[in-house]
Amino acid sequence: MERLDRFMARANAAYYATHDPYRDFTTSPEISQVFGEILGLWAAVVWEQLGRPEPVLLVEAGPGRGTLMADALRAIGRVAPAFRAALRLHLIETSHRLRALQAERLPGATWHDGLDTLPNLPVLLLANEFLDVLPIRQFVRRGAQWFERYVEEGRFLEWAVRPPPLAAGDWGEGAEGIAIFELNESALAVGQSLGSHLSTRPGAALFLDYGPEHSACGDSLQALGNGRPTDPLTSPGSSDLTAHVDFAAFAAAAHAAGVAIYGPLAQGLFLTRLGLFQRTDRLARTQPPAQAAALIESARRLAEPDRMGRLFKALALCSPACPTPPGFEA
Numbered sequence: 070m071e072r073l074d075r076f077m078a079r080a081n082a083a084y085y086a087t088h089d090p091y092r093d094f095t096t097s098p099e100i101s102q103v104f105g106e107i108l109g110l111w112a113a114v115v116w117e118q119l120g121r122p123e124p125v126l127l128v129e130a131g132p133g134r135g136t137l138m139a140d141a142l143r144a145i146g147r148v149a150p151a152f153r154a155a156l157r158l159h160l161i162e163t164s165h166r167l168r169a170l171q172a173e174r175l176p177g178a179t180w181h182d183g184l185d186t187l188p189n190l191p192v193l194l195l196a197n198e199f200l201d202v203l204p205i206r207q208f209v210r211r212g213a214q215w216f217e218r219y220v221e222e223g224r225f226l227e228w229a230v231r232p233p234p235l236a237a238g239d240w241g242e243g244a245e246g247i248a249i250f251e252l253n254e255s256a257l258a259v260g261q262s263l264g265s266h267l268s269t270r271p272g273a274a275l276f277l278d279y280g281p282e283h284s285a286c287g288d289s290l291q292a293l294g295n296g297r298p299t300d301p302l303t304s305p306g307s308s309d310l311t312a313h314v315d316f317a318a319f320a321a322a323a324h325a326a327g328v329a330i331y332g333p334l335a336q337g338l339f340l341t342r343l344g345l346f347q348r349t350d351r352l353a354r355t356q357p358p359a360q361a362a363a364l365i366e367s368a369r370r371l372a373e374p375d376r377m378g379r380l381f382k383a384l385a386l387c388s389p390a391c392p393t394p395p396g397f398e399a
Contacts, residue, residue, distance in 0.1 A: 070221040074204035074254070076305065077290075081202055083306030085164040090309055091134065093293045096198050097277065097377070098137035101367035103352065104197075107343045109141025111275065111395050112193045113149035116156075118392050119271040122191040123155040126272075130161040130184075130259075131199035135174035141195070142175075159187060161199075184262045192266060194274035200319065201278050201311040203255035205290065208234045210248045223302045248286040251312060257322040263386055264326025273387040273394055279380045280313035282333050289313035316384055323386045331385040331397035337378025340371055342396045 207218040216227035292301040294308030316333040349368040353361035
């Protein structure tokens with residue numbers, strides 16, 4: 070028997086060490102090259118806003134196959150060569166299998182298991198679907214009593230907790246008096262660590278992930294295996310386990326450490342403001358009709374509210390002196 074967050078961490082470590090996750094799901098950088106390009110140019114503009122610090126760390130947390138960063142660096146090299154010369158590429162990745170794939174596309178990168186080993190330099194960090202795979206704890210309230218969830222042999226067990234994680238009525242009564250509260254201590258630690266780093270040196274961090282704008286009760290634990298939803302508790306290591314990001318709690322942890330917060334903002338609005346459709350249209354005009362239609366469809370998939378545009382959010386953490394970053398203007 071083990072606590073849910075420890076079960077989730079162990080299962081995901083095994084999954085990413087032995088599976089190709091892109092056979093089970095597709096992320097935004099794999100949907101459209103424009104996604105990575107405009108995020109790279111977002112970093113270039115923020116670098117200018119920060120006074121062009123040199124050297125500067127360009128960091129990606131959870132870089133997957135390296136697609137996002139490869140697209141970002143291509144755009145940066147074409148449009149912002151001074152930023153390209155100033156940046157030093159660092160990647161946060163624990164999977165040795167994925168590191169090998171990233172090395173093929175991103176020669177010269179430096180890898181880290183976590184944020185704590187990054188050099189003490191100005192930093193610009195990009196993270197797409199990074200927070201959602203960090204392990205969560207779950208607490209179930211039945212009446213006025215809270216219980217924490219554990220996992221044993223493919224089923225949940227619940228143990229009473231004192232003191233409770235929340236007062237009995239903090240998030241409402243839930244269905245029939247039952248509520249589920251999810252706590253992502255790893256995500257809060259990331260927010261606190263980045264907040265401390267950015268509060269004392271120039272920089273910014275951009276997160277794109279899925280979840281509600283405001284904290285809310287609910288069971289969001291889910292799994293994908295063999296390209297379809299599956300039971301998160303069975304066959305650990307054979308599926309990708311994720312949960313919705315609590316953007317409000319994450320932002321509060323970072324803000325308490327001294328940074329400015331922008332967002333969360335719907336991904337569709339954010340990408341549209343950065344020029345997703347203009348760049349896609351220009352790229353489509355250079356392609357045969359079938360490829361042009363596919364490019365436009367990919368942009369719509371990223372931005373339309375009933376697809377990825379509303380559920381996915383953008384959130385930026387910025388050092389106190391940084392002006393409002395692109396896409397987050399009032």
